[in-house]
Amino acid sequence: MTSPNEHTPAEPVEPAEAPANPGHEDTPWERLHPLTVWAGAAATGLVLGVGAVVGTVVLLVTGASLWALVPVPATVAFVALFAWIDLLRLRATRYRVTAERMELRSGIISKSYKSIPRERVRSVDVNAQIHLRLFGLCMVTVGTGEKIGSGADQIQLMFISAGQGERLRRDLLNRGPAPAEARDEMPEGTDGTAPDEVELARLSPAWFAYAPATGATVGVGLGAIATLLGINAQTQGSVWRWTSDWLGLPSSQEMASYAASRLLLVLPLSLLGLLVSGVVVLTAVAVETWWNYRLTREADGTVRLRRGLLTSVSLSVEGRRLNGVSFYEPFVLRSVGGACVRAVATGLSGADEKKTSAKSRLSPHMPTGRARSLAAALMREEGSPLDTPLARHPRSALRRRRTRAVFVSLLCAAVAAALMWAHTLAQRAWWEIVHEVEAEIVPVPMAAQTVESAPVWVWGVLAVLFAVLAFWYAQGSYRALGHGVHPRYLVVRRGMAGRDTVALERSAVIGWRISRSPFQRRLGLADVAATTAAGEGMYAAADVGLSQGLAWADEAVPGLLAPFLVHGDGEGAEPGEARP
Amino acid sequence: MSTDAPRLRPPRHRVDRRAVAWWTTRTLAVTVVLTAVPVVPAVVWEPVRLWFLVAAAAIGGLGLLITVVMPQWRYRVHRWEVTDTAVYTASGWFWQEWRVAPMSRIQTVDTARGPLQRAFGLSSVTVTTASAAGPIEITGLDHEAATEVADQLTDITQATPGDAT
Incomplete structure (x- = not known):
């Protein structure tokens, strides 16, 4: 291997053409790590290389020996091109951290200059995928919570050495000039606890038992099996034939008829199969994501999350930007006594809500009690804000949910009636077509047969079942509603499928949004939402009584709403005012 | 609930009266465009003319209703x-x-x-x-x-x- 330094000849660092930085022009610009190019080339080379070798073998076997000369050289050329472009990018990129700002200059063709004041740095994310770890590199993402330059609200460095990443993380969040000793103290991302660190949580392997407790487990299993079936269909069923020959299984027809005669046994078994494959996949994902999980608070208040088996992740959030905690209990997890904790923080927002919530996760699925104490520790409060007594919402909120359940039930009844009608009409020929299509896709076709042999009234039973479910959901969804005020936090709770209790710092509220649909106006209800820079940007007490919600908002942030409130039953009262 | 249950008082100022004309024009323009969409196939394609005309009438009727009601309503709220x-x-x-x-x-x-x-x-x-x-x-x-x-x-x-x- 040639010395990496050959690829980055010392270039004179020209003075910044961008806004001058008086007094700090002496801070040297730093480069990305030269091994970046090698790491990138190795990763693409490995992925493409395997494909190229397989391609060559296939071409040789099929006798197209001239074409067999193509894949490997083409791959080499592609990887070289890729590496060259990466090298240009690497040479064009410079960054530095001065006492006031972090600056990044980059771009091969169009040059870009990004500069953010250090006091605006909200979070630092140090991320190392497996191929980067082998080369001792890492990717650093600096989040600011606001847009810099065109679009993105973050600065990314791809890639610098792990030691540099750790130093950068400390410097950026510690504020002030970089302490000289830190530069030598942390050569690599060590795992030992520094003396001034407080450990908030550490992985207990038993928690992985909670990992598959999601509503999607069966779905994930279905996905895994559907992928296998897809591969089978792609190869015109040869995979299945090969497997069944090898295992000496009876033919598909025999198996299908055998299964059809024992449906009561086969159906639960196949469900169990789906469940087991879902459990395997989800547990594997959880182990990859949360291995080495540690959550610590550093001396300066920064909260640091470390996790990851193959891809190691270190996320640091400045203490005063952690504006609250979301205590999340999805239905299935809740029913087995589990929960997880997410951050409500500025500077963690992703492109959309889903990414934001993925980035905000501060814990794996864990026992409810443990999650509660972790949330309390994160908020540094004696009495946990989560234990604040929550006020009930008016009964009309329940009425609103029941009305929705009625509509769902009516819809189910209509669909069931249509299906019953179709079922009685379905002809022999029609079923033949369905069976043929199914046989194409599934090696042991049974689903259509099950439906065909089911009596007509099954649809009616299903509709009734769904209706009962809808009313039960309405009840649960109403009981989840609640809002309260803690001396430093406001607390809202909602959600049946995913119950979410959010504690938001009262000082982080930057406005209110009260919205009412026509139905809510009729019932005297409103959604009273606190807007904030943190997390999802808005946390609402849903379907709260209007005056109840306003009183709550007024208590949570004194003075803000007060000038716009009137008390008593004076004139101008809106129709449908919340009744006792 | 007690008599000192808080209510929101409306903000002090109304928007400009001309906003009603602006909202009316805007909604009318959208209505015209949306109504025109099913009219085109109705003109070109004989067999389904009736259905597309019915659709156009439904869209147009709803649009006109909103055009008449919405601006006045908005003016009272905004x-x-x-x-x-x-x-x-x-x-x-x-x-x-x-x-x-x-x-x-x-x-x-x-x-x-x-x-x-x-x-x-x-x-x-x-x-x-x-x-x-x-x-x-x-x-x-x-x-x-x-x-x-x-x-x-x-x-x-x-x-x-x-x-x-």
């Missing part, structure tokens, strides 16, 4: 107020929304006017905070008044310390 400490707005018609943002948390204040708004001599003021909940908008102000409001807001927010998060 209101705004700027105090020394906060911006307070009410908007919407079928779905209604009240927003409050304190001066100390305001990041930017813009005025904007589309071609149609300009034709009616109107402007909108957009007040941005750090929240992802979206900016607060006061639409349908007289152009002069909008500029005044924006200047006033800018002055107050500049005098208020803090980084607005």
